[in-house]
Amino acid sequence: MIQLNYMLIISAVMMFAGIFGFLTRRSTLAILLSIELMLNATDLNFAVFNRMLYPGGHEGYFFALFSIAITAAESAIAIAIMINVYRQLKDISVGKLEKMKF
Amino acid sequence: MDYSQFLYMREELSLLAVILIIFLADLFLCKEPKEGVPVRGGKIGLIACVLLGLHTLGNLIPCCGMEHEVTAFGGMYVHTAMMTIVKSVLNVGTLVVFLMANGWLRREENVVKQGEFYLITLFTLLGMYFMISSGHFLMFFIGLELASVPLAALVAFDKWRYESAEAGAKFILLAIFSSALLLYGVSLIYGATGTLYFTEIGALISGGSLLSILGLVLFMAGMGFKISLVPFHLWTADTYQGAPTVVTGYLSVVSKGAASFVLMTVLMKAFADTQLSEAWNIGLFWLIVASITIANLFAVRQQNLKRFMAFSAISQAGYLVLAVMGGTAQGMTALVYYLLVYMVADLGAFAIINVVEQNSGKINIDDYDGLYETNPKLAFLMTLCLFSLAGIPPFAGMFSKFFVFMAAFNAGYQWLVLIALINTVISLYYYLLIVKAMYIKTNETPIAKFRSDNYTRLALFICLAGVVLVGILGVCYNYIDTFAYGME
Numbered sequence: 001m002i003q004l005n006y007m008l009i010i011s012a013v014m015m016f017a018g019i020f021g022f023l024t025r026r027s028t029l030a031i032l033l034s035i036e037l038m039l040n041a042t043d044l045n046f047a048v049f050n051r052m053l054y055p056g057g058h059e060g061y062f063f064a065l066f067s068i069a070i071t072a073a074e075s076a077i078a079i080a081i082m083i084n085v086y087r088q089l090k091d092i093s094v095g096k097l098e099k100m101k102f
Numbered sequence: 103m104d105y106s107q108f109l110y111m112r113e114e115l116s117l118l119a120v121i122l123i124i125f126l127a128d129l130f131l132c133k134e135p136k137e138g139v140p141v142r143g144g145k146i147g148l149i150a151c152v153l154l155g156l157h158t159l160g161n162l163i164p165c166c167g168m169e170h171e172v173t174a175f176g177g178m179y180v181h182t183a184m185m186t187i188v189k190s191v192l193n194v195g196t197l198v199v200f201l202m203a204n205g206w207l208r209r210e211e212n213v214v215k216q217g218e219f220y221l222i223t224l225f226t227l228l229g230m231y232f233m234i235s236s237g238h239f240l241m242f243f244i245g246l247e248l249a250s251v252p253l254a255a256l257v258a259f260d261k262w263r264y265e266s267a268e269a270g271a272k273f274i275l276l277a278i279f280s281s282a283l284l285l286y287g288v289s290l291i292y293g294a295t296g297t298l299y300f301t302e303i304g305a306l307i308s309g310g311s312l313l314s315i316l317g318l319v320l321f322m323a324g325m326g327f328k329i330s331l332v333p334f335h336l337w338t339a340d341t342y343q344g345a346p347t348v349v350t351g352y353l354s355v356v357s358k359g360a361a362s363f364v365l366m367t368v369l370m371k372a373f374a375d376t377q378l379s380e381a382w383n384i385g386l387f388w389l390i391v392a393s394i395t396i397a398n399l400f401a402v403r404q405q406n407l408k409r410f411m412a413f414s415a416i417s418q419a420g421y422l423v424l425a426v427m428g429g430t431a432q433g434m435t436a437l438v439y440y441l442l443v444y445m446v447a448d449l450g451a452f453a454i455i456n457v458v459e460q461n462s463g464k465i466n467i468d469d470y471d472g473l474y475e476t477n478p479k480l481a482f483l484m485t486l487c488l489f490s491l492a493g494i495p496p497f498a499g500m501f502s503k504f505f506v507f508m509a510a511f512n513a514g515y516q517w518l519v520l521i522a523l524i525n526t527v528i529s530l531y532y533y534l535l536i537v538k539a540m541y542i543k544t545n546e547t548p549i550a551k552f553r554s555d556n557y558t559r560l561a562l563f564i565c566l567a568g569v570v571l572v573g574i575l576g577v578c579y580n581y582i583d584t585f586a587y588g589m590e
Contacts, residue, residue, distance in 0.1 A: 015286055022279055031275055038282035045289035054296040060289075063240050063298065067285060070247045074278050077251055081258045081270040088264045097268050100340045100409075 007048040014041035028082055028092045032075060039071045107174035110181050113161050113189050114231050120153045121224045128217025147204045147557070150220040154200060158193040161186060173237060177299055180237035183585040188363050188438055189231055194564070195356040195445045196227050201561035202453040203348040205460050205554075211262060219259065222252045223352065230360035234367075239288050239298040242368065246284075249357060250277045250328065256352070257345040269344025276327060276337040284324025290317035291372075300371040309377020318373055322385055328361040331423065332392035335416050339400075342412035347459055350408055351452030354415040359441040362422045366437060370429040370589050379429065379589070386427055387518060393420030394525040402532045405466050407455055410532070411448070414491065417529060418444055424522060425506045428513025431588035436502075436509040438582050443502035446568025447490035453561045454484045461552040467536060472545035477552070481540040483562055490569045492533040493526055498573030505579065 014037055021034030043064040050060025086092050108115065127149050171182045200220065207216035229248025236242040254277060258270025292298055294313040295306040307314045326334040342350045369382055394417050401413035422444070425437035458473075458480070459465055474481040490499035503526065507519045554562070572578050 018282070028271060028275065032278075035275070035278045035282055038279070039285065042282060042285040042289045045286065046292060049289065049293040049296075053293065057296075059240075059298050060292060063243075063288075063292070066240060066244065070244065070251075071278075074247070074251050074274070074281070077254050078271075078274045078278065081254060081267060081274055084258060084261060084267040085264075085271050088267060097271060099268055100265060100343050 004048065004052045007044070007052070011041045011044040011048065014038070014044065026093045026095060028085075028094055028097070029079075031094065032078055032082075036071065036075065039067065043067055107179075110172050110174045111179060111235075113186065114228065114235070116157050116160060117224065117228050117231060120157050121221060121228065123153060124150055124217065124220050124224065128221070146217050146220065147200070147207060150224075151197060151200050151204075151557075154193065154197050154224075158190055158197065161193075162190060177301065178238045178241050179235055180300075181235055182587070184434065184438065184582075184587065185234050187582055187585060188234055188360070188441070191438065191442050191445060192227060192230060192356050192360055195359070195449060196223060196352070198446075198449045198453070198561045198564055199223065199348055199352045199356070201557045201564075202351070202449075202456050204557035206346065206348055206456065209460075211260075215259075219256070222256050226250075226252045226256070226352075226357065230357070233364050234360060236364075237300055239291075239300075242364070243281075243285065243288070246328070246361075246364075247281065249360065250281070253277075253349075253353065253357060256349045257341055259349060260346050265344035266346065267344075269341045272337050272344075273341040280324045280327030280334070283320050283327075287317045287320025287322075287324060290314070290320065293317075300368060303372040304374045307373065307375050307378065309375045309381060314378065315381060318378060318382060319385065321368075322365075322382060322389075325361060325365045326389060329358055329365065329419050329423065330416050331389045331419060332396050332416065333389070335393070335397070338416055339409050339412040342415070343406055343409045347408065347452060347456040350411070351449050351456070354411065354452070355445045355448050358415065358419055359422070359445065362419065362426070363437060363441070365423070366426040366429065366434060369426065374429075374589050383427060386423060387515070390420045390424050390427070390518060391521055393417060393423070394522055398525050398528045398532070401529070402535075405468070407465055407467055407470070407536075410467065410536075411451065411455070414529070414533075415448065417525065418448070418491070421503065421506055421522065424510050424518065427510050427515050427518065429589040430509060430513050431586040432512060433509040434588060435579065435583045435586040436505040438586075439579055440502040440506050442578070442582075443490065443498040443568070443572055446565045446572065447487045447497075447499055450487035450562060450565030450569060451484060451491070453558055453565060454480050454487070457554045457558045458549060461554075462549045464549055467539055469549060470536060470539045471543040472548035473540040475545075476548050476550060480554075483566060484540065485537050486566065486569050488533040488536055490573075492530045494530070496573065497569055498571075499569075501573040501579070 018034045018038030022031055025031050025034060046060040046064040082092050089096055128146055131145060169183050173180050207219055226249045229245045233242055233245030233249055236245055254270050254274035257273045258267050260266035290313050294311050295303050297303055330338040373382055397413045397416035401410055404410040422440055425433045425440060490497040493499040493503040511519050
């Protein structure tokens with residue numbers, strides 16, 4: 001049986017890879033992908049805690065399910081907004097989203 | 103199954119009914135646009151305002167033992183009398199936003215999608231309701247997302263204006279990022295306690311474990327993004343500037359107010375452990391100091407009025423969260439009272455910014471030079487709202503700030519109150535800059551004289567009544583105070 005620690009290390013690595021990507025990527029789509037990575041890390045966390053520590057209930061699994069569904073809705077809105085940005089700017093890199101600052 | 107527990111959710115159900123009626127009205131009343139025929143406004147705005155008003159009044163009637171704390175659906179849904187008050191405050195805020203949005207939605211480019219505006223706004227309000235009444239982290243999360251994802255669509259509502267799209271992109275990316283942080287925190291709390299019910303977490307969690315501390319920190323970071331407290335505020339100014347003005351008003355008052363009340367109830371219920379409550383008080387301490395101070399310093403140098411109001415809103419959020427310190431019953435009263443007073447003053451200012459923008463297209467502070475010459479009534483109202491925001495007596499803002507300071511002082515945070523007081527003086531400076539622009543500065547080409555539409559007048563009347571009366575009538579504070587509760 002794989003130990004809890006390894007699972008948590010994987011999810012933590014995913015989480016921080018996502019944060020790193022969020023801070024360093026230049027394209028908004030890649031940023032969105034990084035955020036998805038972070039959200040997947042949390043889903044993994046919920047499932048692992050439920051399976052390994054609290055096998056009596058299903059709260060963690062259900063939370064992961066709901067979170068996946070809500071994440072999908074978020075991505076849909078985010079991509080729709082990015083299409084709108086692309087229509088006006090012909091570009092979706094964050095370097096160009098700079099009309100308003102300071 | 104006991105169906106009577108649906109009665110406890112009457113606020114949510116009646117709001118859902120309002121949403122459905124508006125949806126059907128939008129479907130059947132709005133005609134397809136034809137070539138060459140200008141589209142008329144239709145009745146949808148009137149219907150939305152009337153229904154929301156009825157919904158607000160109907161939910162204030164007490165019924166079915168809801169004065170006490172009741173739970174439904176196995177503790178997923180919790181309702182206390184205080185929540186009815188908070189929801190009513192949010193209702194009034196949304197109503198004012200609807201009233202001031204009416205003229206903007208009747209414009210040619212928006213008239214075909216005005217039904218969508220009302221629907222999306224009401225859906226975010228529904229999300230805030232669920233977030234406020236949640237007793238479980240899943241319910242809380244769904245409510246939070248329902249309140250923030252449609253808001254991104256509202257921010258990007260002006261499809262043909264580039265700033266709106268840029269603001270929407272910035273808002274949605276940071277909203278999802280903060281949700282991910284918050285969720286990671288929740289998952290760690292789940293790992294530490296094995297449950298997601300707030301009351302059970304409160305009984306099981308211990309401040310000794312590193313896991314629960316990390317969970318608390320990530321949770322607070324996520325909420326900090328939603329309330330836009332300072333290290334997490336970077337999206338605020340850009341989003342507020344780019345969004346349509348009515349949406350900016352909604353963002354800065356209704357969504358922020360709901361999130362800060364929820365922050366208080368969750369911290370009080372789920373993180374009531376002695377060590378943990380000490381931890382979140384320290385965290386909030388620095389968040390508040392940073393929010394109030396840094397936002398004030400940035401507000402001084404702004405030229406765009408909406409951007410200016412964004413920094414003012416960040417600093418006001420600091421005062422709102424100041425009431426959370428200590429988690430006392432007095433603090434809760436102060437929080438709700440502050441929210442009410444801040445709402446009328448801020449929305450009043452936004453209603454004026456909106457009506458000026460609609461009639462002249464001007465949004466910079468310089469453009470307001472000499473507004474008193476051409477539109478004395480608007481200039482006077484704006485002055486009252488800004489005075490209330492700054493906390494000058496005899497307006498309501500002074501009383502609300504006083505109650506917040508008193509609550510924090512009694513909870514034992516004297517230094518924090520001192521810092522907040524100093525910042526109130528600084529904030530007076532930049533609020534008066536606008537008053538100076540309107541009354542003292544002269545302008546060769548001032549904003550032309552115009553008449554506001556009747557909806558905006560009603561919105562301004564509600565805000566004016568709130569700014570003048572809420573402070574003088576002590577009843578408001580006492581009424582809220584009877585329902586307040588704190589940590590044991």
